[in-house]
Amino acid sequence: MQGTVGELGEFGLIKELTARLPLTPAVVLGPGDDAAVVRTPDGRVVATTDVLIEGRHFRRDWSTAYDVGRKSAAQNLADIAAMGAVPTAILLGLVAPADLPTTWATELMDGLRDECQVAGATVVGGDVVRGDTITLAITALGDLQGREAVTRAGAQVGDVVAVTGWLGWSAAGLTVLQRGFRSPRAFVEAHRRPEPPYHAGPAAAELGATAMIDVSDGLVADLGHVAKASGVDIDLRAADFDIPAQMSDIGQAVGVDPLVWVLSGGEDHAIVATFPAAVQLPARWRVVGEVVRRTNSPRGVGAPTVGGVGRVTVDGAPWDRIGGWDHFAE
Amino acid sequence: MQGTVGELGEFGLIKELTARLPLTPAVVLGPGDDAAVVRTPDGRVVATTDVLIEGRHFRRDWSTAYDVGRKSAAQNLADIAAMGAVPTAILLGLVAPADLPTTWATELMDGLRDECQVAGATVVGGDVVRGDTITLAITALGDLQGREAVTRAGAQVGDVVAVTGWLGWSAAGLTVLQRGFRSPRAFVEAHRRPEPPYHAGPAAAELGATAMIDVSDGLVADLGHVAKASGVDIDLRAADFDIPAQMSDIGQAVGVDPLVWVLSGGEDHAIVATFPAAVQLPARWRVVGEVVRRTNSPRGVGAPTVGGVGRVTVDGAPWDRIGGWDHFAE
Numbered sequence: 001m002q003g004t005v006g007e008l009g010e011f012g013l014i015k016e017l018t019a020r021l022p023l024t025p026a027v028v029l030g031p032g033d034d035a036a037v038v039r040t041p042d043g044r045v046v047a048t049t050d051v052l053i054e055g056r057h058f059r060r061d062w063s064t065a066y067d068v069g070r071k072s073a074a075q076n077l078a079d080i081a082a083m084g085a086v087p088t089a090i091l092l093g094l095v096a097p098a099d100l101p102t103t104w105a106t107e108l109m110d111g112l113r114d115e116c117q118v119a120g121a122t123v124v125g126g127d128v129v130r131g132d133t134i135t136l137a138i139t140a141l142g143d144l145q146g147r148e149a150v151t152r153a154g155a156q157v158g159d160v161v162a163v164t165g166w167l168g169w170s171a172a173g174l175t176v177l178q179r180g181f182r183s184p185r186a187f188v189e190a191h192r193r194p195e196p197p198y199h200a201g202p203a204a205a206e207l208g209a210t211a212m213i214d215v216s217d218g219l220v221a222d223l224g225h226v227a228k229a230s231g232v233d234i235d236l237r238a239a240d241f242d243i244p245a246q247m248s249d250i251g252q253a254v255g256v257d258p259l260v261w262v263l264s265g266g267e268d269h270a271i272v273a274t275f276p277a278a279v280q281l282p283a284r285w286r287v288v289g290e291v292v293r294r295t296n297s298p299r300g301v302g303a304p305t306v307g308g309v310g311r312v313t314v315d316g317a318p319w320d321r322i323g324g325w326d327h328f329a330e
Numbered sequence: 331m332q333g334t335v336g337e338l339g340e341f342g343l344i345k346e347l348t349a350r351l352p353l354t355p356a357v358v359l360g361p362g363d364d365a366a367v368v369r370t371p372d373g374r375v376v377a378t379t380d381v382l383i384e385g386r387h388f389r390r391d392w393s394t395a396y397d398v399g400r401k402s403a404a405q406n407l408a409d410i411a412a413m414g415a416v417p418t419a420i421l422l423g424l425v426a427p428a429d430l431p432t433t434w435a436t437e438l439m440d441g442l443r444d445e446c447q448v449a450g451a452t453v454v455g456g457d458v459v460r461g462d463t464i465t466l467a468i469t470a471l472g473d474l475q476g477r478e479a480v481t482r483a484g485a486q487v488g489d490v491v492a493v494t495g496w497l498g499w500s501a502a503g504l505t506v507l508q509r510g511f512r513s514p515r516a517f518v519e520a521h522r523r524p525e526p527p528y529h530a531g532p533a534a535a536e537l538g539a540t541a542m543i544d545v546s547d548g549l550v551a552d553l554g555h556v557a558k559a560s561g562v563d564i565d566l567r568a569a570d571f572d573i574p575a576q577m578s579d580i581g582q583a584v585g586v587d588p589l590v591w592v593l594s595g596g597e598d599h600a601i602v603a604t605f606p607a608a609v610q611l612p613a614r615w616r617v618v619g620e621v622v623r624r625t626n627s628p629r630g631v632g633a634p635t636v637g638g639v640g641r642v643t644v645d646g647a648p649w650d651r652i653g654g655w656d657h658f659a660e
Contacts, residue, residue, distance in 0.1 A: 046366070047366050051458075051465075057459075095383060125379060129387075149363075
């Protein structure tokens with residue numbers, strides 16, 4: 001394999017990248033043509049796109065190419081799961097500088113492939129172009145298996161709010177890295193490579209979830225989208241979150257209340273959903289709050305949540321400690 | 331509307347962009363949730379991704395935001411059509427500097443929307459992030475309507491090679507722009523805003539096309555992918571191309587043989603396909619060559635064409651005058 005992607009050239013790079021990919025039963029036609037063809041047995045496809053930029057969403061000195069691949073696939077696959085769908089495929093748009101080592105690109109693809117495999121998906125196509133800044137544009141596709149999509153807009157007064165997956169681990173790991181440390185390893189690893197509970201999305205849909213979202217920007221911020229889209233207020237109970245002792249220890253060491261990581265930290269890609277109170281939730285779901293009042297009519301499925309009414313409080317009070325993430329803010 | 335996307339913020343920008351979008355019957359769930367849901371009536375979805383970068387794929391001084399939107403949608407929608415599918419939806423990943431005027435982003439979206447409308451599709455979702463260089467990552471989805479996908483791998487000896495759409499117009503327009511001129515307007519317009527023959531892709535599939543590709547990198551270069559994937563040699567007849575008088579005039583003025591634009595120029599997104607010789611082609615298809623010999627077994631549907639055997643000649647001779655486009659070459 002030649003040293004840089006510039007030496008290898010566009011078509012050589014595509015050959016190296018696609019050679020690493022397994023096909024799955026969902027793939028009718030994989031990489032190498034004008035477009036891929038993916039099975040969508042129930043007559044609908046779920047689709048989402050995210051863009052990740054070096055320096056903003058990942059750093060090559062903090063994460064290996066493999067971890068960047070795992071993480072960037074995870075964040076898209078989690079969006080599919082949070083609709084109640086099973087991920088089937090991703091497409092990768094890769095912007096790479098000509099001097100990027102070819103191994104960086106192939107290890108990235110290995111990470112994408114392996115994270116896809118965890119979720120039951122595979123990489124079916126993409127595009128590579130040259131540019132100054134490494135940029136990944138990932139589109140994930142998924143299959144609702146006949147279920148209705150669970151949107152952000154269906155939460156009802158009296159519903160419980162329940163989460164599954166990790167909360168605050170990535171944020172704690174990021175704080176550790178920002179202070180120049182590389183341990184405790186479990187948290188640094190959680191920052192480098194989230195483990196979204198993919199199976200929990202479709203399972204929640206089966207259980208009757210009324211609204212669902214993937215926690216990418218922070219629990220309070222993302223529940224804010226549910227509150228606004230559904231036209232409800234949501235109250236969380238701080239005491240109902242389980243803060244691991246090790247997280248409390250780090251918090252003490254660096255002077256951060258770990259509840260801030262849990263309620264405001266993103267990137268773990270936990271799944272949070274609202275359920276009718278009567279639903280019996282499996283053990284890995286934790287009830288952490290309640291839909292307390294209706295504020296207005298739901299904005300409607302798919303309506304922009306900006307400008308909607310609907311607040312998230314913690315123990316009845318506003319939560320304003322490092323909120324969600326605005327990609328155009330500093 | 332605030333002046334820059336940085337002032338407007340991520341969620342404000344998303345609201346501005348999604349407010350401009352119509353829904354179509356194919357859309358089950360549009361922008362605003364974790365993912366979109368699009369109908370795929372025949373149980374499969376066609377999907378393709380392209381990335382476009384300012385300075386490399388477009389220039390703000392040569393093209394308006396609206397034209398960039400039209401063109402970047404067109405190039406993806408044409409890939410869908412070239413599989414024999416009808417485009418249904420696109421997703422947009424947008425990297426924008428904070429000082430980008432909001433109007434640039436909204437006019438871009440207007441261009442995407444209007445080009446989608448020509449093809450029968452709509453914008454169903456996306457992502458916006460901040461970065462130094464304007465970058466568009468576009469994923470297009472399509473519906474095969476029960477047909478088999480027409481890949482690059484099915485060309486048979488004796489098939490005719492036929493094209494439909496424009497050839498060389500965008501390249502001629504680019505040459506004009508590079509020399510500092512803004513006219514003749516028809517060619518400059520063709521460079522800014524290609525008009526792919528979307529309907530011709532599904533129609534070719536119905537007519538029995540054995541292989542098909544969208545001409546994005548140049549006719550000879552793109553037919554090279556068909557030759558390699560199919561394991562055949564293809565010969566084109568220069569005299570069978572119709573070179574408009576105005577294109578010849580520009581060629582004379584700037585010292586370029588217009589056949590170079592026609593055979594090597596990309597970005598018009600014409601569609602080229604191979605058909606059994608007995609097929610009666612509609613008037614807008616022009617037969618320009620033939621599949622002349624088998625070189626080896628087809629590489630198989632979706633196999634990388636790199637390293638495949640299969641050449642494209644013009645009047646029996648190699649064609650080496652400014653070939654295709656390698657995104658990692660200067």
